Amino acid sequence: MKMWYTEKHTPNLNYSLKVKKWIHKEKSKFQEADIFDSYEFGRVLLLDGLVMLTEKDEFVYHEMITHIPLFSHSNPENILIIGGGDGGTVREVLKHKTIKKVTLVEIDKLVIDLSKKYLPFTANRLDDSKVEICIEDGIKYIAKHKNEFDVIIIDSTDPIGPAIGLFEAPFLKNVHKSLKPDGIMVAQCGPPFLHLEIVKNVYEIIKPIYQIVRFYTAFIPTYPTGFWSFAFASKKYDPIKDFRPKRYKNYDLRLKYYNNEIHKGTFALPNFIKNGLV
Amino acid sequence: MKMWYTEKHTPNLNYSLKVKKWIHKEKSKFQEADIFDSYEFGRVLLLDGLVMLTEKDEFVYHEMITHIPLFSHSNPENILIIGGGDGGTVREVLKHKTIKKVTLVEIDKLVIDLSKKYLPFTANRLDDSKVEICIEDGIKYIAKHKNEFDVIIIDSTDPIGPAIGLFEAPFLKNVHKSLKPDGIMVAQCGPPFLHLEIVKNVYEIIKPIYQIVRFYTAFIPTYPTGFWSFAFASKKYDPIKDFRPKRYKNYDLRLKYYNNEIHKGTFALPNFIKNGLV
Numbered sequence: 001m002k003m004w005y006t007e008k009h010t011p012n013l014n015y016s017l018k019v020k021k022w023i024h025k026e027k028s029k030f031q032e033a034d035i036f037d038s039y040e041f042g043r044v045l046l047l048d049g050l051v052m053l054t055e056k057d058e059f060v061y062h063e064m065i066t067h068i069p070l071f072s073h074s075n076p077e078n079i080l081i082i083g084g085g086d087g088g089t090v091r092e093v094l095k096h097k098t099i100k101k102v103t104l105v106e107i108d109k110l111v112i113d114l115s116k117k118y119l120p121f122t123a124n125r126l127d128d129s130k131v132e133i134c135i136e137d138g139i140k141y142i143a144k145h146k147n148e149f150d151v152i153i154i155d156s157t158d159p160i161g162p163a164i165g166l167f168e169a170p171f172l173k174n175v176h177k178s179l180k181p182d183g184i185m186v187a188q189c190g191p192p193f194l195h196l197e198i199v200k201n202v203y204e205i206i207k208p209i210y211q212i213v214r215f216y217t218a219f220i221p222t223y224p225t226g227f228w229s230f231a232f233a234s235k236k237y238d239p240i241k242d243f244r245p246k247r248y249k250n251y252d253l254r255l256k257y258y259n260n261e262i263h264k265g266t267f268a269l270p271n272f273i274k275n276g277l278v
Numbered sequence: 279m280k281m282w283y284t285e286k287h288t289p290n291l292n293y294s295l296k297v298k299k300w301i302h303k304e305k306s307k308f309q310e311a312d313i314f315d316s317y318e319f320g321r322v323l324l325l326d327g328l329v330m331l332t333e334k335d336e337f338v339y340h341e342m343i344t345h346i347p348l349f350s351h352s353n354p355e356n357i358l359i360i361g362g363g364d365g366g367t368v369r370e371v372l373k374h375k376t377i378k379k380v381t382l383v384e385i386d387k388l389v390i391d392l393s394k395k396y397l398p399f400t401a402n403r404l405d406d407s408k409v410e411i412c413i414e415d416g417i418k419y420i421a422k423h424k425n426e427f428d429v430i431i432i433d434s435t436d437p438i439g440p441a442i443g444l445f446e447a448p449f450l451k452n453v454h455k456s457l458k459p460d461g462i463m464v465a466q467c468g469p470p471f472l473h474l475e476i477v478k479n480v481y482e483i484i485k486p487i488y489q490i491v492r493f494y495t496a497f498i499p500t501y502p503t504g505f506w507s508f509a510f511a512s513k514k515y516d517p518i519k520d521f522r523p524k525r526y527k528n529y530d531l532r533l534k535y536y537n538n539e540i541h542k543g544t545f546a547l548p549n550f551i552k553n554g555l556v
Contacts, residue, residue, distance in 0.1 A: 004292070011296075012317035014282070018290035039290035057471070060548070193335070193499050219497055219505040219548075221471050226504015227497040261546035268543025270338070270497075270535040 005036065005044070007051055009224035010194060017041065017222075023118060028110035030162045035118045041222055045086060045119060047111070048161055055121055057221045058088050061188075062122070063258040064218040064266070065230060066092035069151045069186040071248065071263060072232075072239040076150045079103070080178065082138035082166065084155035085111030087123035093153075094125050095253055103149075105134045105141045107162055139165045142174040149179055154187035159198060167198065169205045176209050182236040189215065189229040192273045199229050203277050206233045214239060215273065216266040218257070229273070240264050283314065283322070285329055287502035288472060295319065295500075301396055306388035308440045313396045319500055323364060323397060325389070326439055333399055335499045336366050339466075340400070341536040342496040342544070343508060344370035347429045347464045349526065349541060350510075350517040354428045355379070358456065360416035360444065362433030363389030365401035371431075372403050373531055381427075383412045383419045385440055417443045420452040427457055432465035437476060445476065447483045454487050460514040467493065467507040470551045477507050481555050484511045492517060493551065494544040496535070507551070518542050 003019040020037040027033070034046040042055030053061065066089050070076045077100040081089050085106035093102050104126070106112055112133065115123040126133065134141060138154075152175050159167040166187070175185050185206075190198040199215060207213050210233040220228045232239055245260045269277075281297040298315040305311070312324040320333030331339065344367050348354045355378040359367050363384035371380050382404070384390055390411065393401040404411065412419060416432075430453050437445040444465070453463050463484075468476040477493060485491050488511040498506045510517055523538045547555075 006292075010318055013296070014284075014292070014294035016292035016294065018292075040288055193497075217497070219471075219495070219503070221503035221505065225497070225499035227499065256550045257548040259546075259549055259552065262548060265543030265546025268537075268539035270540060271537055272534045274537065 005038070005046075007049065013224075015224070017044065024114065026110060026114065028108050030108045030110075033110055033114055035114060043119060043121075045115070047157055050158070051222050052157070053086055053088065053119075053122065054222050058122060059256045060218050060220045061223075061228065062088035062092050063255055064216075065089055065153055065155055065186055065188060067255070067258045068216060068230070068232060068239065068263060068266065069153065069184045070096050071245070072234065072237050072243060073150055073182070073184050074237065074242070074244070077101070078148065078150050080105065080145075080149040080152045082142070082152065082154045082156065083107075083163070084153070086115045086119055087112075087126045089153055089155045090128070090131055091122060091125045094128055094130065095251060097251065099130060102128075102131045103134060104131060105136055105138045107135070107137050109135045139171050142171060142178050145178045147177070147180055150183055152179060152183065152185045154185070156188060158190055167202060172202070172205045173209065176206075176233075179235060184232070184234045184237060185210075186233075187231045189231050191224045191227060192217070192229045193225045193227055196273065196276050199231075199273065200276050202231045206231060211235050212238055214267050215269060215277065217269065217273075218266065240267065283316070283324075285327065291502075293502070295322065302392065304388060304392065306386050308386045308388075311388055311392055313392060321397065321399075323393070325435055328436070329500050330435070331364055331366065331397075331400065332500050336400060337534045338496050338498045339501075339506070340366035340370050341533055342494070343367055343431055343433055343464055343466060345533070345536045346494060346508070346510060346517065346541060346544065347431065347462045348374050349523070350512065350515050350521060351428055351460070351462050352515065352520070352522070356426065356428050357381070358383065358423075358427045358430045360420070360430065360432045360434060361385075361441070362431065364393045364397055365390075365404045367431055367433045368406070368409055369400060369403045372406055372408065373529060375529065377408060380406075380409045381412060382409060383414055383416045385413070385415050387413045417449050420449060420456050423456045425455070425458055428461055430457060430461065430463045432463070434466060436468055445480060450480070450483045451487065454484075454511075457513060462510070462512045462515060463488075464511075465509045467509050469502045469505060470495070470507045471503045471505055474551065474554050477509075477551065478554050480509050484509060489513050490516055492545050493547060493555065495547065495551075496544065510545075518545065
């Protein structure tokens with residue numbers, strides 16, 4: 001029997017991976033999680049039937065959501081990750097020698113448990129002594145913390161289901177308050193070719209409250225259209241003018257996507273995005 | 279009845295578009311052409327069952343294969359396009375006021391005939407007085423022309439079927455001879471995440487014969503993985519150092535992807551490509 005998994009990127013666009021082996025299915029009170037092995041991209045994590053990550057291409061998303069803000073900050077020590085229960089962002093953050101503490105706030109313990117069991121390539125640093133895991137709604141967590149973090153990374157699912165509040169003004173304004181006076185926030189903002197309205201909405205919320213607001217993009221094969229956007233919002237550091245790559249020359253980064261040229265080039269936006277941000 | 283068109287991006291990865299209406303199917307001695315209307319991307323052209331272009335996203339490919347070389351050259355007058363029978367590259371080339379002549383060498387007259395009839399959004403400038411169309415094998419054409427063109431654009435199908443010779447040394451060396459002493463060549467080089475060997479092969483052929491060899495990328499939703507590569511080879515002009523965007527400020531370019539920042543940012547290559555080019 002040949003088994004295929006199909007994700008509807010839109011009602012009129014199907015994306016199908018040939019399944020080698022179905023590994024696990026489990027439902028929490030927040031969402032349904034599936035893990036399977038695909039022929040094309042290795043192990044796959046689905047949440048509510050959407051690809052969250054695959055073994056073969058997760059490096060792009062995790063490198064880009066992490067190293068763009070962390071290499072833009074002069075001394076990132078205290079990092080907050082909202083979402084990110086698979087551990088891929090924690091793994092990248094811990095490559096920075098300045099880090100003293102990483103707090104991961106994941107609403108769904110199931111994601112962490114399954115990742116530790118089935119996704120060792122992303123979850124392998126979740127037990128590091130610098131990492132504190134809080135099983136809590138990021139919206140409630142952020143309201144209790146002020147002036148505390150150097151970098152906040154919003155590593156969420158798309159703005160449907162449990163993550164919807166992470167794309168709205170009350171949460172994003174509290175993120176600003178939780179950052180130190182030189183803090184940086186980054187948030188994944190979906191596929192701009194299909195859903196430019198997500199980018200526009202986030203832009204309108206964060207533009208008035210930060211010194212510097214930019215968007216950047218990355219190519220992620222298994223996400224809809226293969227093209228993803230991220231919001232970058234900073235109280236002090238400009239991601240290009242204040243970028244000091246020499247400081248990191250001794251890091252053992254083992255990067256497959258991010259590099260100095262990508263750091264600068266990623267902020268070049270196609271007109272169809274740029275023209276939406278006015 | 280619901281009809282879907284499925285392209286196998288790999289044997290283990292299917293990409294399916296819901297079909298609104300099948301328009302035309304016809305076979306030449308070179309390949310089979312299909313045209314249909316999709317719900318997601320408007321009108322679609324297939325050659326041998328592979329998506330060549332769609333109405334909604336063709337702008338990315340045609341802008342990026344054209345304006346990167348043309349805006350890197352100080353005075354592009356005489357342009358050669360190998361392939362490109364749909365007319366999209368001709369349309370973009372003619373936006374440059376310096377152009378005196380565009381020669382389109384397409385092996386398959388069927389592509390031009392169908393494009394003129396069914397793809398007016400790309401083919402609308404094929405009858406321009408500056409355009410000369412030659413129905414001929416690009417490999418034979420290029421062998422007869424020396425020291426003639428400012429820019430040569432290799433707008434081919436993938437290296438299977440009739441285009442295979444366009445990725446091989448004899449053809450690419452003749453392209454170099456057909457360029458003037460300050461000429462520039464650009465060639466589409468496929469999806470680097472799936473077929474880095476195409477990029478590597480072209481790199482090894484052109485690296486020893488040009489002053490400047492760079493690769494650049496663009497996001498194209500309907501192509502495999504959504505991420506495409508292009509080879510840039512130049513006898514004199516550096517695409518970034520010699521880029522003079524101010525010269526074009528009065529152009530009516532109507533661009534949806536390309537801009538000054540993209541021109542520079544597109545040459546930033548992810549490590550997984552960069553590390554293959556050594």
